[in-house]
Amino acid sequence: MLYPVLKDMNNWLDNDFDDMLNTSWMPRMNVTAPAINVKENDKAYEVELAAPxxxxxxxxxxxxxxxxxxxxMEHKDEHKDENKKEHYLRREFSYSNYEQALxxxxxxxxxxxxxxxxxxxxxxxxxxTQKAEKETKKIEVA
Structure with missing residues (x-):
């Protein structure tokens, strides 16, 4: 019987590419796409896109x-401080840009x-639309 190799408590499966391409020293960007739901009922389709x-x-x-x-969707979130007495060594802002076609x-x-x-x-x-079922068009075969 084969068992997965336990390298650490968070990684049950060994991956040779992880060892070869170890990028743990690089900062990771926090990039995610908004979650999207599509529902339907008899009267409408509903699309929900989560973008807090x-x-x-x-x-x-x-x-x-x-x-x-x-x-x-394009969202800019800049934190501005009107207090000019302080000098920032680090100032964070975020910018989100998203496009989805359905x-x-x-x-x-x-x-x-x-x-x-x-x-x-x-x-x-x-x-x-509240139209009746789509009409079927008969195609003559020659």
């Missing part, structure tokens, strides 16, 4: 003629799409 600390001004939501929904289903009413930001979550409602 954002406001409605940070987002641009567009839908093109081909039915592609594009979500763009192809919409054919049954979305593009003219009635709504978007709002609540508590750092972008909510996009994509209403569905």
């Amino acid at each position: 600390g954002t406001t409605k001004d940070d987002f641009k939501v567009n839908v093109d003629k081909d039915g592609c929904l594009t979500i763009k 192809t919409l289903p054919d049954d979305v009413e593009k003219d009635k799409i709504e978007a709002k930001v609540t508590d750092g979550v972008l909510h996009i409602t994509l209403p569905r």
Whole structure:
């Protein structure tokens, strides 16, 4: 029976590339993409994008003629201190930039799409058409 090699308590599986390309001395960037959920019900599709600390001004939501929904988010968070008596040796700020494109289903009413930001979550409602089942077109075989 084979057992994993225990190098430390946090790494059960040995990876030769970790040894060869050890980058633990390099600073790691804290980069993540916002979490996105897509739900559906009989009346609409709903998209939720988690982006804490954002406001409605940070987002641009567009839908093109081909039915592609594009979500763009740009957020700058600068900590400014009005007290000029102090000299900063280190000052931190963050900048987030995100873009996601989703192809919409054919049954979305593009003219009635709504978007709002609540508590750092972008909510996009994509209403569905109430049309009957799509008609089937018979194709004659020659």
